[in-house]
Amino acid sequence: MTVASSLSSRASSSRTNTLAVTKILPILLLITAVKFLLIPSYFSTDFDVHRNWLAITRHLPLSSWYFEDLQGRTVHTLDYPPGFAWFEYFLSNNFVTTSLVGSGWLDDKCLDLLPDDDNVPSERCVTFQRCTVILSDVILFFGAYFVARSTNLNVPKGVDVEEASALTFLLIATNPGLIVLDHIHFQYNGMLLGLLLCSVACIIRGAPKDTTAVQVKNSNERRAASNQMWELSGAALFALLLAMKHLYVTLAPLFFVHLLRHHCFVAKKGREEESSSAVLHFSFTRFVLLAAVTLVCLLGPFLPFFVQQNAWGQIEQILKRLFPFGRGLVHDYWAANVWALYLFAGRVSSYIIRMPFVPESIRKIVESFSQVPFSEPPPHFVALCLLIGLAPALICAWKAAGAELGCQLKGSLKVNPWAGSFFMYAVCFSFLEFSLVLLRTWFSFPRPKKVFSSFSAFMLGYHVHEKAIMTAIIPLTSLATTSRENARLFIRTSMFGLFGLFPLLFRPDELLMKSFLYLTWMLFAIYRLESLLFKDSRILFCKESTSYQSHF
Helix, strand or coil: CCCHHHHHHHHHHHHHHHHHHHHHHHHHHHHHHHHHHCCCCCCCHHHHHHEEEEEHHHHHHHCCCCCCCCCCCCCCCCCEEEEEHHHHHHHHHHHHHHHHHCCCCCCCCHHCCCCCCCCCCCHHHHHHHHHHHHHHHHHHHHHHHHHHHCHHHHCCCCCCHHHHHHHHHHCCCCCCCHHHHHHHHHHHHHHHHHHHHHHEEEEECCCCCCCHHHHHHHHHHHHHHHHHHHHHHHHHHHHHHEEEEEEEEHHHHHHHHHHHHCCEEEEEECCCCCCCCEEEEECCHHHHHHHHHHHHHHHHHHHHCCCCCHEEEEHHHHHHHHCCCCHCCEEECCCCCCCHHHHHHHHHHHHHCCCCCCCHHHHHHHHHHHCCCCCCCCHHHHHHCCCCCCCCHHHHHHHHHHHHCCCHHHHCCCCCCCCCCCCHHHCCCCCHHHHHHHHCCCCCHHHHHHHHHHHHHHHCCCEHHHHHHHHHHHHHHCCCCCCCHHHHHHHHHHHHHHHCHHHCCHHHHHHHHHHHHHHHHHHHHHHHHHHCCCCCCCCHHHHHHHHCCCCC
16 A cells, blocks of 8 residues: 555656646747847847857967967957866867858858957857857756755645746746846856756755654665765866856855865764764765865866966966956946945045035045045955855854754754845845844755855955846745745845846847846746745745735
C-alpha cells in the first residue's frame, strides 16, 4: 500500500511538473518573439564595445587582448575578466560565425578592429549580435527554472507549489529591466544573472531539509554527501561568475562566510550521549576541497595569461582594466545610491554658500572647515564603508549556517519564514535601523542575505552603474511567492528600481515601448501575486489584515 501511494504521488508530481512547463512555454516563445522584434531598435555604445571585443578576440593574439586600443583611436577596450573574454572568443571563432562570414552574409567589417570614428555597424551585424544575446538568455531561463524549483517548498500553506514556481520563473524570465538592458540598450546581464541564480539554487539545495530523527539515522551520510556536492557546485558557479564579471565581487564575502561556516564545519554530538547540544568541528579536508574547486574555476580563465612571456605584466594590465578608479566615484548617469546623495548635497551646499544673502564671514568659516563642494572619498574609504554595510548580513549568515548544522544533528529543522521588509529599509531608509532589524533575525537560506548584500553594493559601491539594482531585483523575485511581506517588498523595489532604468532609453521613440513593458509587467506581477497570496485568509505568514484589497 505504501509503495502504491508513493508511485501515485510521484505520478501526480510528474503530471504537475508537465503542467507547469506547459504554462510557461508559450510565455517563453512570446517573450523570445518580442526580443526578435526589438532587433532594429536603438542600441547604446555598449554595442560598439562588445563588437570591438569580438574583433579583438578574433584577430589578435592572446597577449594583446588587454593592451590593444588601436593606438588611442578607441575607448572600447577589453575591461571584463578573462572569463568573459573567452566567451567573446567563442562567439567570434565558432563554426557558425565562420560560416556566416565565409558565405558573405556577415560582412567582414562587423568583426574588424575599427576606430571609434568609423564603426557604424551594418543591419546584419546588428542582427548577428542581437541574436547572440537572445541565445545567451537560455542560461537565464535555466537559472530561473532552477531557482524556482529549488524554493518551491517554502511557500505558505494553502498556496499551490507549482503555481508559485511557475510564477517565479515567469517574473524572472519576462523582467522588463533585462529586456531594456540587454535587448535594447545591449548587454549580457541575463546570462550573468542566470549564472548567479544557478549558484544560489545550488547552495539552497545544499541546505538541510526538514527531516525526522529516523531519517537522520538512516541516511545522514548520504544526505551530507549530497549537500556537500550541491554546495561545491554553487561555489564553482559563483567563482565562474566572478571570472566573467568582477562587479559581483561584492557578493563574495557573503558566499565565503556562508560556505565556510556551513560547508567546512561538521556538527557532532556533545560528549554526553544524552546531550542534545551540537558541537561544530572544523573540517580541514572540506576546506581544502572547497578552496580547490573555487580556485580552479576562478583562476582557470586566467591561466593562459600566466604562461605568456610577460606574465606579471599581463596580470597587472588586466587589473588596471578591471579596476579603473580614475573614472570617478559615480557613473556619468548617477545611480540612486548614497554617493549620489553625497555629491548632490555637495553641489547644493556649493550653490547655497555662493548666494548673495550669505555673509562673507560665514562663507569663510564654512570654507575653512570643509571643502565645498565635497571632495570625492578615495576608493579604499568606499571599500571600508561597503564592508561595514555588509557586516550585518555576514554576521547573520554565520549564525544561520551554524544553527542549520545544529538542527540537522538533532534530527529536525524548522525553517523560519523569511521576513523581507528590511530590504526596502536598506534602500529607502537608514542603514542603522536596517542593521538592528537584521541582527535580531536568523534566516535559513542565503537569498535574503544575498539580496541585502546586493543592495549594500548598490548603495555603497564605487562607480556603481544604474543596472546594478538588477542584482538585487532578480534574486528578490524568488522570494516574492514565499510570504505577503516579501511580495510587497518585491513590488515596491521593482517599481522604483525598474523606473530608474528609464533614462537609459532617452529618445522619444522608445517612450511608448518602455512604458508599455514596465506597466504591463508591473500589473501582471501585482495581479498574480495578489491572486496567489491574498485570495485566502488561511494563508498566513504573519499577523496582518486578511481583507481582500490592494495590498501593495
